[in-house]
Amino acid sequence: MKIVIDNNVILDVFQKREPFVEFSTKVLRLVETNHATGYITANSITDIYYVLNHSITDKKQIYNYMTTLLKLISIIDVTEKDIKKALHPEIVDFEDELISVCAKGSSVDYIITRNIKDFENSPVPALTPENFINKFFENI
DSSP states (O other), X not given: OEEEEOHXXXXXXXXXXXXXXXXXXXXXXXXXXXXXXXXXXXXXXXXHHHHHHHHOXXXXXXXXXXXXXXXXXXXXXXXXXXXXXXXXXXXXXXXXXXXXXXXXXXXXXXEEOSOGGGGTTOSSOEEOHHHHHHHHHHTO
């Protein structure tokens, strides 16, 4: 199973954001144990770094988080064509639309996010971390 993990899920884990950290951690554990293949888009890595850099003063810790993340997940390239597909005025959030476009282009099964409403029109179904974990365990 292939999943794109939205930035908010990864940040839940690294920033230990309650009450979300529990299920977000479980999503990353499924990736770590090869029960799912995890992806983020290339632009997400810089967004994640940016947020961490504003909440963590220890650069070494940030780089450790980023190194760990890159060991767990793969990066989906973002092309000019992807950006043009995602750029239209009726979208709610450009970054989420770009994730949706890249997920579809990479034949991903689900987008894992806490912002389900931003993916209502996505061709790739979006699930919260909790819903994904529940769905995963009901299917085994």
